[in-house]
Amino acid sequence: xxxxxxxxxxxxxxxxxxxxxxxxxxxxxxxxxxxxxxxxxxxxxxxxxxxxxxxxxxxxxxxxxxxxxxxxxxxxxxxxxxxxxxxxxxxxxxxxxxxxxxxxxxxxxxxxxxxxxxxxxxxxxxxxxxxxxxxxxxxxxxxxxxxxxxxxxxxxxxxxxxxxxxxxxxxxxxxxxxxxxxxxxxxxxxxxxxxxxxxxxxxxxxxxxxxxxxxxxxxxxxxxxxxxxxxxxxxxxxxxxxxxxxxxxxxxxxxxxxxxxxxxxxxxxxxxxxxxxxxxxxxxxxxxxxxxxxxxxxxxxxxxxxxxxxxxxxxxxxxxxxxxxxxxxxxxxxxxxxxxxxxxxxxxxxxxxxxxxxxxxxxxxxxx
Amino acid sequence: xxxxxxxxxxxxxxxxxxxxxxxxxxxxxxxxxxxxxxxxxxxxxxxxxxxxxxxxxxxxxxxxxxxxxxxxxxxxxxxxxxxxxxxxxxxxxxxxxxxxxxxxxxxxxxxxxxxxxxxxxxxxxxxxxxxxxxxxxxxxxxxxxxxxxxxxxxxxxxxxxxxxxxxxxxxxxxxxxxxxxxxxxxxxxxxxxxxxxxxxxxxxxxxxxxxxxxxxxxxxxxxxxxxxxxxxxxxxxxxxxxxxxxxxxxxxxxxxxxxxxxxxxx
Numbered sequence: 028x029x030x031x032x033x034x035x036x037x038x039x040x041x042x043x044x045x046x047x048x049x050x051x052x053x054x055x056x057x058x059x060x061x062x063x064x065x066x067x068x069x070x071x072x073x074x075x076x077x078x079x080x081x082x083x084x085x086x087x088x089x090x091x092x093x094x095x096x097x098x099x100x101x102x103x104x105x106x107x108x109x110x111x112x113x114x115x116x117x118x119x120x121x122x123x124x125x126x127x128x129x130x131x132x133x134x135x136x137x138x139x140x141x142x143x144x145x146x147x148x149x150x151x152x153x154x155x156x157x158x159x160x161x162x163x164x165x166x167x168x169x170x171x172x173x174x175x176x177x178x179x180x181x182x183x184x185x186x187x188x189x190x191x192x193x194x195x196x197x198x199x200x201x202x203x204x205x206x207x208x209x210x211x212x213x214x215x216x217x218x219x220x221x222x223x224x225x226x227x228x229x230x231x232x233x234x235x236x237x238x239x240x241x242x243x244x245x246x247x248x249x250x251x252x253x254x255x256x257x258x259x260x261x262x263x264x265x266x267x268x269x270x271x272x273x274x275x276x277x278x279x280x281x282x283x284x285x286x287x288x289x290x291x292x293x294x295x296x297x298x299x300x301x302x303x304x305x306x307x308x309x310x311x312x313x314x315x316x317x318x319x320x321x322x323x324x325x326x327x328x329x330x331x332x333x334x335x336x337x338x339x340x341x342x343x344x345x346x347x348x349x350x351x352x353x354x355x356x357x358x359x360x361x362x363x364x365x366x367x368x369x370x371x372x373x374x375x376x377x378x379x380x381x382x383x384x385x386x387x388x389x390x391x392x393x394x395x
Numbered sequence: 396x397x398x399x400x401x402x403x404x405x406x407x408x409x410x411x412x413x414x415x416x417x418x419x420x421x422x423x424x425x426x427x428x429x430x431x432x433x434x435x436x437x438x439x440x441x442x443x444x445x446x447x448x449x450x451x452x453x454x455x456x457x458x459x460x461x462x463x464x465x466x467x468x469x470x471x472x473x474x475x476x477x478x479x480x481x482x483x484x485x486x487x488x489x490x491x492x493x494x495x496x497x498x499x500x501x502x503x504x505x506x507x508x509x510x511x512x513x514x515x516x517x518x519x520x521x522x523x524x525x526x527x528x529x530x531x532x533x534x535x536x537x538x539x540x541x542x543x544x545x546x547x548x549x550x551x552x553x554x555x556x557x558x559x560x561x562x563x564x565x566x567x568x569x570x571x572x573x574x575x576x577x578x579x580x581x582x583x584x585x586x587x588x589x590x591x592x593x594x595x596x597x598x599x600x601x602x603x604x605x606x607x608x609x610x611x612x613x614x615x616x617x618x619x620x621x622x623x624x625x626x627x628x629x630x631x632x633x634x635x636x637x638x639x640x641x642x643x644x645x646x647x648x649x650x651x652x653x654x655x656x657x658x659x660x661x
Contacts, residue, residue, distance in 0.1 A: 031518030035507065042506045042547075231502040235563075238466050238496040239519045240488050394487045395469050 032249030058268040062200040072156040075102035075110035075119040082130035205360035216292045220299030221316040237393045258292040278363030291352045297383025304390040323349040348379040419444045424474035434460040436625035447603040449616030456622040458606045495564035495572040505549035520567035554585035574605040610646040
C-alpha cells in the first residue's frame with residue numbers, strides 16, 4: 028500500500044512546475060550566495076580623521092590605520108563638528124581626532140591623547156571597529172616607545188598569541204556552511220510537507236483518500252519518506268558543492284552527518300505535517316510554518332551565539348530542535364566530532380522526531 | 396428521457412421493515428448537527444443488496460452529509476448506521492474496506508495519468524499487484540479510454556473524468572458504491588453511458604447508492620427516497636411514488652415535496 032502512495036508523491040513532485048527547480052536552485056544559492064551575504068566579519072569601517080595637529084606623528088598614525096584592511100579613511104577635516112555631520116549622514120562609522128598639541132605632548136610629556144568616537148547605531152560595527160582601532164593605536168604607542176627610549180632599556184610587555192582552532196583562518200564562510208545546510212534542510216523538508224496535506228484538502232483529493240481503508244500511519248509515512256529521500260539528495264548535493272566551491276570537506280564522519288540529518292528531517296517534516304493537518308488552507312499552513320521557522324532559526328544559535336542570549340532565551344532554546352541540529356552539524360563538520368560525542372543532540376533530536384511524527388499521525392483525521 | 400435497456404431491471408420485491416437487519420445499508424434515526432443546525436434529522440431507511448437506491452433532495456437538503464456519514468467520513472451526532480454490516484460510528488475503517496465512493500467534486504489526482512490513478516487506488520484497496528494491470532486494461536477498453544491511458548487526468552473533459560471516477564470507485568469490487576451527483580454537468584450521451592455502467596455494476600451485485608438532481612434518472616432507480624430539510628419525506632419505487640402523489644412523473648413528485656422545504660438553499 029505504502030509503495031503506491033510513495034510513487035504517487037514522487038510523480039507529483041516531479042510534475043510540479045516549480046518544486047524541482049527550487050530543489051536545484053536553493054542548494055546552489057546556499058553555497059554560492061548565502062555564505063557571502065551571511066558574513067558577519069566587520070570590514071570597510073569608514074573613518075573620519077580630524078587632524079588638528081598636522082604633525083609627523085599624527086600623519087604616521089593615520090597612515091598606519093589606513094594600511095589596515097579593516098578601515099577606509101574617507102573624510103579628512105579640521106573640526107569635530109564636520110566629522111560628526113558625516114556620521115549623521117551615514118558616511119562615517121568612526122571619528123579619530125588628534126588634538127592640536129598631540130605631537131608636542133607626546134615629545135615633551137611622553138603622553139598624548141587621541142579621541143575615538145564610534146557610531147553605535149550598528150553596535151557590532153561600532154564596537155568591533157573601536158576595538159580594532161584601539162589595538163592599532165596601542166601598537167603605534169609601542170613602536171614610538173622603542174624608537175625614543177634607549178634600546179638597552181627594556182620594558183615589560185604582554186602580547187597575546189591568538190590561534191583559531193578548527194577554522195584556522197577564522198573564515199566566517201566556513202563557519203556558516205554547516206549552518207546554511209541546516210537552514211536548507213529545514214526550509215525544504217519543513218515547507219514541502221506543510222504544503223502537502225493541506226493542498227490535498229484544497230484540491231479535494233484527500234476526500235478520496237479518506238474514504239479508502241488506508242491506515243493513518245501509512246498515509247503519513249507516504250508523506251514523510253519522500254521528504255527523507257529529497258533531504259538525502261539535497262544533503263549530498265550541498266556537501267559536494269561545498270567541497271567544489273570552498274574545498275571544505277567535513278572533518279567528521281560522513282555517515283554521522285547523514286545519520287543525524289535524517290533524524291532531523293523527520294523532526295521538521297513531522298512539524299510540517301502537523302501544521303498541515305491543522306490548517307484548512309495553504310495560506311494558513313504557510314503563515315504558521317513561517318512563524319515557527321523564524322522562532323526556530325533565531326533561537327537556534329545559527330546566526331547569534333546562544334551563550335550570549337539572556338538566561339530565559341537560553342532556556343527556550345532547549346526546546347528548539349534546530350539548536351541541537353546546528354550544534355551537531357558544526358561539531359561534526361568543523362571539529363570532526365565523533366557520533367559518540369553527540370549523545371545529547373542525538374537523544375534530543377530522536378525525541379523530537381518521535382513527538383512530531385506521532386503527533387502528525389494523531390492529528391490526521393480520516394473521519395470528521 | 397434517456398433510453399435504458401430496461402430488461403436489466405429486476406422485478407421489485409418489498410424490502411424488510413425499516414430498521415431491520417436485512418439490508419446492506421441500515422440507518423436508525425441517523426442525525427448530524429453542525430452547531431444549532433440539524434443537517435440530517437433522524438433518518439431511518441434500509442437498502443437491499445444489489446439495489447439501485449436513488450437518494451433525492453433539493454440542494455442543502457442534507458444528502459451529501461448523510462452520504463458522508465454512511466461512508467465513514469463524518470461522525471453521526473446521534474442515531475445509528477450500518478453499512479456492509481459494520482457500525483459507521485465505531486468501525487468506519489471497516490466500512491471503508493467494503494465501499495467505493497465518488498464525491499460530488501472530482502477528487503482524483505489531476506496531476507497523475509488515468510492509469511496511475513487507477514493503479515494508486517487499486518493498490519490502496521489492496522488489489523493484488525499482478526491483477527491490477529490486466530484489470531486496468533480491461534476497464535479502460537470498456538470505458539473507451541485506452542488511448543488516454545497515459546494522459547494526465549486534468550486534460551480530460553468532465554464527462555470522461557466522471558466515468559473514470561466511477562471506475563476507480565468500483566475497481567476493487569466493493570459491496571456498495573456511493574455516488575454523489577455523478578452526472579452533474581455531463582452531456583446526455585455520457586449520462587446514458589454512465590447509467591449503463593451503473594446497471595452493469597448492479598448486475599454484478601454491487602449495491603448502488605446514488606444522489607441526483609435529474610428526475611429522469613430517478614426513474615431508473617429501483618427505489619428512491621426524497622429528503623426535505625434533513626428528513627426523508629418519501630421512500631418507495633418511482634411507480635408507487637407517482638401513484639401516491641397523483642403525479643405523472645418523478646419531476647412532479649419532487650416538486651410537490653420540495654415545495655414544503657423551509658430551509659434556505661445553501
